[in-house]
Amino acid sequence: xxxxxxxxxxxxxxxxxxxxxxxxxxxxxxxxxxxxxxxxxxxxxxxxxxxxxxxxxxxxxxxxxxxxxxxxxxxxxxxxxxxxxxxxxxxxxxxxxxxxxxxxxxxxxxxxxxxxxxxxxxxxxxxxxxxxxxxxxxxxxxxxxxxxxxxxxxxxxxxxxxxxxxxxxxxxxxxxxxxxxxxxxxxxxxxxxxxxxxxxxxxxxxxxxxxxxxxxxxxxxxxxxxxxxxxxxxxxxxxxxxxxxxxxxxxxxxxxxxxxxxxxxxxxxxxxxxxxxxxxxxxxxxxxxxxxxxxxxxxxxxxxxxxxxxxxxxxxxxxxxxxxxxxxxxxxxxxxxxxxxxxxxxxxxxxxxxxxxxxxxxxxxxxxxxxxxxxxxxxxxxxxxxxxxxxxxxxxxxxxxxxxxxxxxxxxxxxxxxxxxxxxxxxxxxxxxxxxxxxxxxxxxxxxxxxxxxxxxxxxxxxxxxxxxxxxxxxxxxxxxxxxxxxxxxxxxxxxxxxxxxxxxxxxxxxxxxxxxxxxxxxxxxxxxxxxxxxxxxxxxxxxxxxx
Amino acid sequence: xxxxxxxxxxxxxxxxxxxxxxxxxxxxxxxxxxxxxxxxxxxxxxxxxxxxxxxxxxxxxxxxxxxxxxxxxxxxxxxxxxxxxxxxxxxxxxxxxxxxxxxxxxxxxxxxxxxxxxxxxxxxxxxxxxxxxxxxxxxxxxxxxxxxxxxxxxxxxxxxxxxxxxxxxxxxxxxxxxxxxxxxxxxxxxxxxxxxxxxxxxxxxxxxxxxxxxxxxxxxxxxxxxxxxxxxxxxxxxxxxxxxxxxxxxxxxxxxxxxxxxxxxxxxxxxxxxxxxxxxxxxxxxxxxxxxxxxxxxxxxxxxxxxxxxxxxx
Ligand SMILES: [Zn+2]
Numbered sequence: 001x002x003x004x005x006x007x008x009x010x011x012x013x014x015x016x017x018x019x020x021x022x023x024x025x026x027x028x029x030x031x032x033x034x035x036x037x038x039x040x041x042x043x044x045x046x047x048x049x050x051x052x053x054x055x056x057x058x059x060x061x062x063x064x065x066x067x068x069x070x071x072x073x074x075x076x077x078x079x080x081x082x083x084x085x086x087x088x089x090x091x092x093x094x095x096x097x098x099x100x101x102x103x104x105x106x107x108x109x110x111x112x113x114x115x116x117x118x119x120x121x122x123x124x125x126x127x128x129x130x131x132x133x134x135x136x137x138x139x140x141x142x143x144x145x146x147x148x149x150x151x152x153x154x155x156x157x158x159x160x161x162x163x164x165x166x167x168x169x170x171x172x173x174x175x176x177x178x179x180x181x182x183x184x185x186x187x188x189x190x191x192x193x194x195x196x197x198x199x200x201x202x203x204x205x206x207x208x209x210x211x212x213x214x215x216x217x218x219x220x221x222x223x224x225x226x227x228x229x230x231x232x233x234x235x236x237x238x239x240x241x242x243x244x245x246x247x248x249x250x251x252x253x254x255x256x257x258x259x260x261x262x263x264x265x266x267x268x269x270x271x272x273x274x275x276x277x278x279x280x281x282x283x284x285x286x287x288x289x290x291x292x293x294x295x296x297x298x299x300x301x302x303x304x305x306x307x308x309x310x311x312x313x314x315x316x317x318x319x320x321x322x323x324x325x326x327x328x329x330x331x332x333x334x335x336x337x338x339x340x341x342x343x344x345x346x347x348x349x350x351x352x353x354x355x356x357x358x359x360x361x362x363x364x365x366x367x368x369x370x371x372x373x374x375x376x377x378x379x380x381x382x383x384x385x386x387x388x389x390x391x392x393x394x395x396x397x398x399x400x401x402x403x404x405x406x407x408x409x410x411x412x413x414x415x416x417x418x419x420x421x422x423x424x425x426x427x428x429x430x431x432x433x434x435x436x437x438x439x440x441x442x443x444x445x446x447x448x449x450x451x452x453x454x455x456x457x458x459x460x461x462x463x464x465x466x467x468x469x470x471x472x473x474x475x476x477x478x479x480x481x482x483x484x485x486x487x488x489x490x491x492x493x494x495x496x497x498x499x500x501x502x503x504x505x506x507x508x509x510x511x512x513x514x515x516x517x518x519x520x521x522x523x524x525x526x527x528x529x530x531x532x533x534x535x536x537x538x539x540x541x542x543x544x545x546x547x548x
Numbered sequence: 549x550x551x552x553x554x555x556x557x558x559x560x561x562x563x564x565x566x567x568x569x570x571x572x573x574x575x576x577x578x579x580x581x582x583x584x585x586x587x588x589x590x591x592x593x594x595x596x597x598x599x600x601x602x603x604x605x606x607x608x609x610x611x612x613x614x615x616x617x618x619x620x621x622x623x624x625x626x627x628x629x630x631x632x633x634x635x636x637x638x639x640x641x642x643x644x645x646x647x648x649x650x651x652x653x654x655x656x657x658x659x660x661x662x663x664x665x666x667x668x669x670x671x672x673x674x675x676x677x678x679x680x681x682x683x684x685x686x687x688x689x690x691x692x693x694x695x696x697x698x699x700x701x702x703x704x705x706x707x708x709x710x711x712x713x714x715x716x717x718x719x720x721x722x723x724x725x726x727x728x729x730x731x732x733x734x735x736x737x738x739x740x741x742x743x744x745x746x747x748x749x750x751x752x753x754x755x756x757x758x759x760x761x762x763x764x765x766x767x768x769x770x771x772x773x774x775x776x777x778x779x780x781x782x783x784x785x786x787x788x789x790x791x792x793x794x795x796x797x798x799x800x801x802x803x804x805x806x807x808x809x810x811x812x813x814x815x816x817x818x819x820x821x822x823x824x825x826x827x828x829x830x831x832x833x834x835x836x837x838x839x840x841x842x843x844x845x846x847x848x849x850x851x852x853x854x855x856x857x858x859x860x861x862x
Pocket of ligand 1: 262
């Protein structure tokens with residue numbers, strides 16, 4: 001039992017904006033009161049936040065692990081995590097090891113993370129990594145927009161069966177949500193092609209277009225009543241002028257719920273790399289007017305990183321642009337992935353625009369509940385650099401200072417210099433915790449109301465937001481004190497959320513023969529079993545009657 | 549520039565094996581994944597595929613190949629470099645080509661076929677990655693495949709050894725960042741193959757004790773390494789008594805993973821497969837033996853000064 005007293009509490013979901021009040025914890029939950037003998041933490045001069053929730057990150061899985069193997073020279077410069085009685089050894093850096101991932105997230109007050117891209121074929125592996133990621137709670141999104149069993153069904157207009165297959169796949173992967181990456185484009189990439197617009201047929205198909213995939217998946221997810229809407233990475237990622245594709249995608253999603261992933265990478269104007277400019281204004285305008293949508297920023301910070309995405313064709317383009325290392329890993333019938341080490345440079349025109357666009361979207365989107373703070377870790381920057389973005393959002397003078405470092409000719413192609421908005425602490429609590437929890441449909445996360453999971457971060461109140469949010473004084477996860485006086489004192493296991501939509505088990509009879517034809521693994525070995533998932537916490541969707 | 553084996557099964561109309569002898573070393577490779585299988589986009593199976601074998605000698609695998617190219621020993625890197633030049637339409641002198649043991653026409657024909665393929669795959673074996681040039685050869689093979697993607701879809705994949713080598717590699721990477729050759733003596737992982745690899749440590753006599761799990765260095769490693777294993781305490785965990793067991797101080801017979809112990813095996817393409825034991829074993833699993841050793845060790849005082857937990861993290 002624990003009482004945190006004297007701190008300024010920020011709990012936007014419950015309308016608490018910096019009031020000094022007590023937060024009481026018992027049995028891993030927030031409670032109304034605890035007896036006098038409960039331990040008390042004096043949080044005078046500190047701010048109290050619900051634990052951070054990351055709506056889109058890449059912290060586990062075959063693609064990330066492939067990346068780890070590709071960049072030993074970056075690991076050498078990474079921050080070591082020493083083996084201690086509380087900690088397993090590891091390295092932080094741009095692709096933190098599993099144990100390091102848990103320690104570093106918790107070490108900055110973030111307690112839940114959504115791994116955004118899981119192929120079913122290697123989902124077992126993803127779950128092995130997540131099981132070795134301590135402290136934080138986890139969930140993941142399964143990749144579906146290039147799954148050939150689904151696409152083949154859409155080709156022959158068998159929507160109902162596609163829905164059954166999708167529901168079966170979500171549970172087979174022990175996923176929480178569904179992600180669409182470059183719909184149709186990754187399937188096309190398997191023939192070395194891509195999908196640029198929404199209306200051209202996907203290579204290898206006559207009737208299936210990116211638009212039809214997007215619409216079908218959004219309908220399927222809404223009908224299955226998954227807690228998190230379709231998580232979509234639009235076609236044409238990273239390309240100048242791609243904002244029109246993004247607008248079209250958002251229009252195609254009218255009438256559905258959807259989460260637009262790493263919107264920064266999809267908000268560029270211009271015709272080519274030389275004329276590229278920010279298109280955050282038209283994107284934000286449309287987005288502001290459409291409350292069916294949420295998004296995350298996918299902001300970029302300057303420095304070394306490695307880019308990893310299921311978007312194979314984009315990665316090939318990046319490789320051709322940089323001439324650096326390139327790794328590509330296509331997954332049979334399901335998806336692809338690419339890995340390219342990358343440095344975002346202040347003096348590079350394209351990189352400077354990307355940096356500005358991420359911040360612009362965060363500042364132009366008026367409803368903080370619908371935009372989450374992310375860097376698409378590790379693509380735009382590593383997640384442990386989030387406090388730098390918080391400072392940029394809260395301090396316009398600091399932003400002006402930073403604008404002096406980028407090439408002057410960039411200034412006419414961005415709108416960042418004109419934006420005076422400064423985030424309040426309440427708004428920071430929304431974009432880092434309350435908002436992403438709501439977007440994910442995790443009702444017990446992102447707030448400090450009675451009955452919520454007791455995930456709490458306590459920071460010294462300081463003027464420099466970056467310093468404030470980099471080093472919490474106390475972090476509590478599931479009611480356990482993890483960080484005390486800025487030190488990691490305790491490591492616990494986190495749980496994992498999965499969704500179980502309703503499906504007719506007869507769908508397995510349909511899948512089995514297809515499987516032996518197209519896959520190289522036996523059907524029985526394909527689904528992830530419940531025992532494989534540590535701390536499994538199942539969300540039964542909609543009117544499900546099947547036993548859990 | 550890689551993919552899972554199902555992609556090869558469904559799509560690869562052009563397959564190169566370089567420096568490997570799958571017919572004898574990976575017998576199921578042809579039938580399960582690559583050559584004879586009918587694929588989603590290759591309905592006629594073997595008839596829809598072309599197979600090229602590059603090797604220094606005519607092995608059993610050459611019989612299965614449509615084209616066999618015998619490269620002169622130690623000239624793999626040169627051959628790869630010439631192929632890369634030809635892919636980019638650069639001029640190559642016939643004499644340079646001849647040094648590889650092949651004619652310029654043969655190499656140009658190979659390049660034409662690679663470019664004309666719809667989906668090409670290059671499997672490279674120990675004959676390429678473990679001979680003269682080692683890392684350079686593998687890098688050149690991967691680069692060749694990457695560069696071919698300007699023309700068509702092309703992937704490359706190493707043919708890894710037996711057992712669950714891939715699994716060890718995968719787990720090392722996600723827990724410690726590196727696949728092998730890791731030194732933990734400072735309390736965090738450091739990587740330097742050639743310095744910290746098992747064989748180098750043993751040959752130099754750097755280790756005080758050795759635990760061997762599911763491997764038999766006593767049968768395969770150079771003599772100085774074996775001598776060091778004999779000289780220092782060596783502990784073996786293995787379902788059977790190996791050469792190493794015979795020179796060890798302690799041998800634990802453990803349950804055989806996949807036969808009488810559950811687990812996960814990783815295929816060479818890093819796809820995980822659950823192992824479901826058909827039999828029960830009277831012996832403990834490797835995991836259980838190691839856990840008991842760790843528990844016993846924890847009762848001993850630490851040899852290193854304790855580092856404060858929170859200091860290292862952000
Ligand atoms: Zn992502």
